[in-house]
Amino acid sequence: MRILNLSGRLAVDIDGSYAVDVATASDGRFGPDPHSVYDQWDEFVTWAGGDLPISSRVTVDHTALGAPAPRPRQVFAVGLNYREHAEEAGLDLPEIPMVFTKFPSAVTGPGGVIDLPKGSVDFEVELVAVVGREAAGVSTADAWAHIAGLTVGQDLSERELQLAGPAPQQFNMGKSYRGFAPIGPVLVTPDEFADPDDIEISCALNGVEVQKTRTSDMIFSIPKIVEFLSSVATLWPGDVIFTGTPSGTGWSRDPKLLIGPDDELVTVAEGIGQMRHTFRPA
Structure with missing residues (x-):
């Protein structure tokens, strides 16, 4: 199943061109708010697995897509989760997930213009997991059962x-400017993937590919990340987890490759789709 935030309304994708408006199709059983569905995730998955009424079909305007989890209570992120990225940063491989946070106000959708603050803004393509069921003290073996789905994101920094x-000292601040956590274009449930632990992700700056990897190269898999996070914090439905970026970040290059005004950043994940953003001075 592929979940859309279409002009601020929850929808289920049919074929990329058409979707079913959930509030209309369910006669109000589920509201139009895309984020509220995570608090009813089990009930929603059961309903959406049935025959969805074609009478509630709407056209998908890809320029109107918003973040599939627009108001998470918590946004977690994992650093140094690819061996080559740790090496390019000159740091030892972590023995446990290196976790920081991005503020929820940084979340934005899969397209549009992002304001550039002063300084050095870098790109970081990442696979993003969204929590579907409350998780506290969850084991690796049970972790996927707590994930609603996957999307792609940029941990802009x-x-x-x-x-x-x-x-x-300022990881959270430097990664939490408005618009610095774009995610989208859709949320895809784990059962849609041949292997949800092996997905190709990439990004290109001004048409030149700058990062590319498969998530099977992660040091800590999504289940291991969920186990670690939930051993400390309770994960709530709708929470967002950035799972780490591969090598190729602009800050690690010589000379550095940073995002500038009018640049275009295209972010892609296999089986999910692409995001496209441009930038302007704040």
Whole structure:
């Protein structure tokens, strides 16, 4: 199943061109708010698995797609989760997931214009998991049962603020400017993938591919990340988890490759789709 935020209304994708408006099709059993469905996830999946009425079909305007999880209570992110990325950063491989957060106000949709703050803004393509069932003390073996689906995201980062201080103290701030957590274009349930632990992700800056990998190369898989996070914090339905970026980030290059005004960033995930953003000075 592929879930859309279509002009602020929850929809189920049919074929990429048409979708079913959930509130209309369910006669109000589920509301139009795309984020509220996560609190009814089990009930919704059962309903959506039946015959959806064609009378509730709407045309998909891809320019009107919003974030499939627009108001998470928590946004977690994992750093150094690919071996080559840790090596390019000159850091040792982590023994446990290296976790930081992005503020929920940074979440935005899969297209449009993002404001560039002063400093050095970098790209980081990532596979993103959205929680569908409350998770506390969940084992690796049970973790996928708590994931509603997968989407693609960018962990955009202003490196100067991120690394400011006598020791890097500002990860959360440098990664949480408005628009710095774009996700989309759809949420795809794990059963849609041949292997949800092996998905190709990539991004291109101004038409030149800058990052590409398969998520099977992650040091910590999504189930391991969920186990670790839920051993400390309760994960709530609709929470968002950025799972780490591969090598090729702009800050690690010589010379550095950073996002500038009018640049275009295209982000792609196999079986999910693509995001397209441009940038302007804040």
